[in-house]
Amino acid sequence: MTTVPAPPEALYARVPGSKSLTNRALLLAAAADGTSVLTAPLISDDTTAFRQALGDLGVRIRSSDDDAWQVTGLGRGPRGTGRIWCADAGTAARFLPPLAAAGHGDFVFTGSDQLTARPVAPLADALRRLGAEVDTGPGGTLPLRVRAEGLDGGELEVDSSLSSQFLSGLLMAAPLLRGGLLLKVRELVSRPYVDMTIALMRHFGADVAEDTPGAFAVRPTGYRAADLRIEPDASTASYFLAAAAVTGRTVTVPGLGHGSLQGDVRFAEVLERAGARVRRTEDAVTVTGTGTLKGGFAVDMGEISDTFMTLAAIAPLADAPLTIHGIGHARLKESDRIEAVARNLRALGVRTDTGRDWITVHPGNASPARIACHRDHRIAMAFSVLNLRTGNLTLDDPGCVAKTFPGFHEEFHRLFPQHPLPAGPARASA
Ligand SMILES: O=C(O)C1=C[C@@H](OP(=O)(O)O)[C@@H](O)[C@H](O)C1
Ligand SMILES: C=C(OP(=O)(O)O)C(=O)O
Known part of the structure; x- marks a missing residue:
């Protein structure tokens, strides 16, 4: 009788939390009214940078022993002045300036040489058209300075052909604008990340509708606190x-x-x-x-x-x-x-x-x-x-x-x- 060797065992990979979900949830919880608990967040350079940047914008985030972060939201955009370090994180450089523009103050976003080489000009341009005062470094890169006293909102066209993060950042700030926002996207890459943005915005109480493809209507509801378990990346x-x-x-x-x-x-x-x-x-x-x-x-x-x-x-x-x-x-x-x-x-x-x-x-x-x-x-x-x-x-x-x-x-x-x-x-x- 021949013996057939047993197939090798299945391997179970311990994959840490999603960077994209962690940083979105941090931002939305920071803007929400109340305290949110994020379970199984990613702990890495990108999420640490994002978390510290939110701390510098006045948001209180505490870690508890059991792999969870407690975020006490501002219930609005940030207020104050300061220099915000985004390290290497594209999500920080593209998500945080719109949040700052929806608040009150004067913030300068900077990052590593690697991040500074990446584009932010379409985002800067969109924020200017919404009424914020925005300066960028040479060639439309970081540092990006935002001065604003809140934004009225209205209708805006955005070019997201270089990165979907411009659209995601504007969308997440939109419920904080006085009149809400109708965002029309001209060209869009990485669409699944925008769907993720909208799903999480809804989880934190936002009202977002895409009645015609590429046109996103966001009502000025603000956000309410919500708990979230972060999926593996x-x-x-x-x-x-x-x-x-x-x-x-x-x-x-x-x-x-x-x-x-x-x-x-x-x-x-x-x-x-x-x-x-x-x-x-x-x-x-x-x-x-x-x-x-x-x-x-x-x-x-x-x-x-x-x-x-x-x-x-x-x-x-x-x-x-x-x-x-x-x-x-x-x-x-x-x-x-x-x-x-x-x-x-x-x-x-x-x-x-x-x-x-x-x-x-x-x-x-x-x-x-x-x-x-x-x-x-x-x-x-x-x-x-x-x-x-x-x-x-x-x-x-x-x-x-x-x-x-x-x-x-x-x-x-x-x-x-x-x-x-x-x-x-x-x-x-x-
Ligand atoms: O929104 C996000 O969380 C991300 C969007 C993608 O960027 P682009 O939209 O620039 O392709 C992706 O590459 C990045 O790692 C994370
Ligand atoms: C492109 C990436 O990161 P980010 O744009 O968030 O810096 C990535 O993680 O591959």
Whole structure:
């Protein structure tokens, strides 16, 4: 009698809270009347920066032992003057100035060199048209200074072709405007993040309607306090699910079920196209890999662009070229992500072609290399997945993962012991 070896056990990934949900919930709770409790928030550089910035705007936030934050809301926009540090967090730079404009005072928003290189001009322009006094740095970047005595609201057109965060920031401030706001968006990328914004605004009592596509009517209701459990981060989950696909293991991420508010859970469908088996239930997503990847297709990842690098980094393992398109706005994030990924892949000897908003990665064997992370957490995490198979890559800045997952290396190593733990203490992020 032959004995069939038992299949390897399913691995359960402990993925921390969503950055996008945590920072939205912090802002909405800060503007609400009353005290809100946020359970299982993400604790990372981006959410710490957001929380500290709200503290500097006068909001009281307390941590309790049991993984929860208590936010005592202002019941309005902030009042006062001050310099607000946004660190590397795009969400802070794009969500907090509209909130300040809906308050009373004079605030200057600044951030790291990396954040200063990212655009805020369309947001500054929109706030000016609403009646705030706004100055930006050279070329429409940070520092962004906002002086306002509240805003009347009315009707406004906004260009969100570079980032959906401009629209999300304006939408979240809108219930605080004296007359509410009808926001018409001209061009929009990353639409699922706007749906997440609206879902959370409603959770905190706002009245938002999209009667015609791209036109959002927000009534001047203010916000009321609400409790919220933060889902695990779907973008972070992509590294664990991709790891299942390329190692032939099964990985489950609990907490990311059918009802998830995050567009990036759709990354699992991309893995399905590449040959992995995917199961989504009420409360979890599970991917079982075959250890090989099917290529030979093109996929639009414009709505889930934070996950495009997860696919691009493992694409050399596929049996045919893979093209990812619709991702032009990914050039404006922590790094020019199309360029940064392409350069790293080429340094491994993998043929990679790029255009303004696309990348094609050809199958190939990766030769040993040091990955240039460009202080971009997603480059470090994405290439860590490829390295599970190649075992010959090192990261020049493993600590940069702290932007969204300070414990990434430990958790990845726990599930996949071949993932090396970085030597020495993790870098304190700039
Ligand atoms: O609203 C949000 O929480 C985010 C929106 C996306 O940015 P863009 O709209 O600039 O694509 C995404 O890349 C970012 O990580 C988080
Ligand atoms: C683009 C990102 O972050 P943000 O825009 O919030 O800085 C990201 O986390 O990939």
